[in-house]
Amino acid sequence: MKLLENKTALITGASRGIGRSHALLFAEEGANIIFTDLQANDNSESLLAELRAKGVRADFLASNASDFAQAQEVAQWVEANYGRLDVLVNNAGITRDQLILRMSVEDWNLVLDVNLRSVFNYTKAFAPLMMKQRAGSIINISSIVGLNGNAGQCNYAASKAGIIGFTRSIAKELGSRGIRCNAVAPGFIETPMTRQLSEDVRKEWMKQIPLHRGGLDTDVAHVSLFLASELAGYVTGQVISCDGGLAIN
Ligand code: NAD
Numbered sequence: 414m415k416l417l418e419n420k421t422a423l424i425t426g427a428s429r430g431i432g433r434s435h436a437l438l439f440a441e442e443g444a445n446i447i448f449t450d451l452q453a454n455d456n457s458e459s460l461l462a463e464l465r466a467k468g469v470r471a472d473f474l475a476s477n478a479s480d481f482a483q484a485q486e487v488a489q490w491v492e493a494n495y496g497r498l499d500v501l502v503n504n505a506g507i508t509r510d511q512l513i514l515r516m517s518v519e520d521w522n523l524v525l526d527v528n529l530r531s532v533f534n535y536t537k538a539f540a541p542l543m544m545k546q547r548a549g550s551i552i553n554i555s556s557i558v559g560l561n562g563n564a565g566q567c568n569y570a571a572s573k574a575g576i577i578g579f580t581r582s583i584a585k586e587l588g589s590r591g592i593r594c595n596a597v598a599p600g601f602i603e604t605p606m607t608r609q610l611s612e613d614v615r616k617e618w619m620k621q622i623p624l625h626r627g628g629l630d631t632d633v634a635h636v637s638l639f640l641a642s643e644l645a646g647y648v649t650g651q652v653i654s655c656d657g658g659l660a661i662n
Contacts, residue, residue: 416644421446421447422435422445422501423539425449428460435634442638446472478531503535503536503551507523508569511568528572544587549587549591550640551595555596555598557600557660560660600660602632603628615627622658622659623657636653
């Protein structure tokens with residue numbers, strides 16, 4: 414029996430990177446997949462084809478996760494077309510790094526909107542359905558930067574720390590309805606987001622990681638798979654780091 418057989422999962426911002434990896438792994442474990450991203454492109458089309466080739470039901474919805482009304486529309490569509498949602502992965506996220514003295518109000522607002530407001534939007538949109546089911550697993554992708562802070566990333570760190578407070582609150586609020594809510598805090602993961610960094614910055618990161626390698630997007634997806642599945646049936650309100658030991662420094 415696969416870990417997510419007969420389950421339905423939605424992952425935001427999943428055309429590429431960590432979200433894509435979640436979609437593929439969850440589908441391999443038998444889940445039907447709905448994934449979102451800002452717009453349809455070659456990545457979303459190829460992911461949709463790969464998911465359907467695994468024999469599960471899959472759909473892509475172009476939707477901006479930071480927009481409350483669009484999240485409501487996604488939830489209505491999912492309820493009408495799939496009837497339920499077992500796993501919600503709030504993955505969509507961006508960076509706009511800058512030191513505080515140079516950070517614009519626009520970049521502060523944009524990062525908080527995409528990274529934190531989106532988590533509120535989707536949790537609020539799907540909470541009624543999950544409460545009706547009396548079951549659900551919500552997984553919020555935070556970051557070790559939300560735990561430890563990072564110079565040049567105060568907007569990103571604030572958004573990812575906010576996710577942790579939100580996660581613990583929702584775990585307390587919805588636990589009695591059978592809904593679990595946890596966060597995953599990835600460290601340095603090899604994705605298009607981190608490939609933009611200079612070689613010097615990358616080397617500095619590697620030195621600090623006890624396992625001496627960057628994480629893979631599949632490393633993060635494996636932690637989420639545990640949280641999504643019944644293996645984590647008694648786990649809620651937790652933040653699980655997936656960082657090669659980076660945060661223990
Ligand atoms: P990525 O940039 O490769 O992928 C992010 C995806 O989100 C993209 O497809 C993008 O189009 C989509 N997206 C952006 N804004 C959106 C919006 N408003 N609505 C819907 N979709 C939107 O990034 P990634 O590295 O795969 O990161 C995924 C998540 O993991 C993010 O929340 C990120 O903060 C977190 N994270 C990443 C790392 C890392 O090292 N890569 C570390 C810690 C946490």
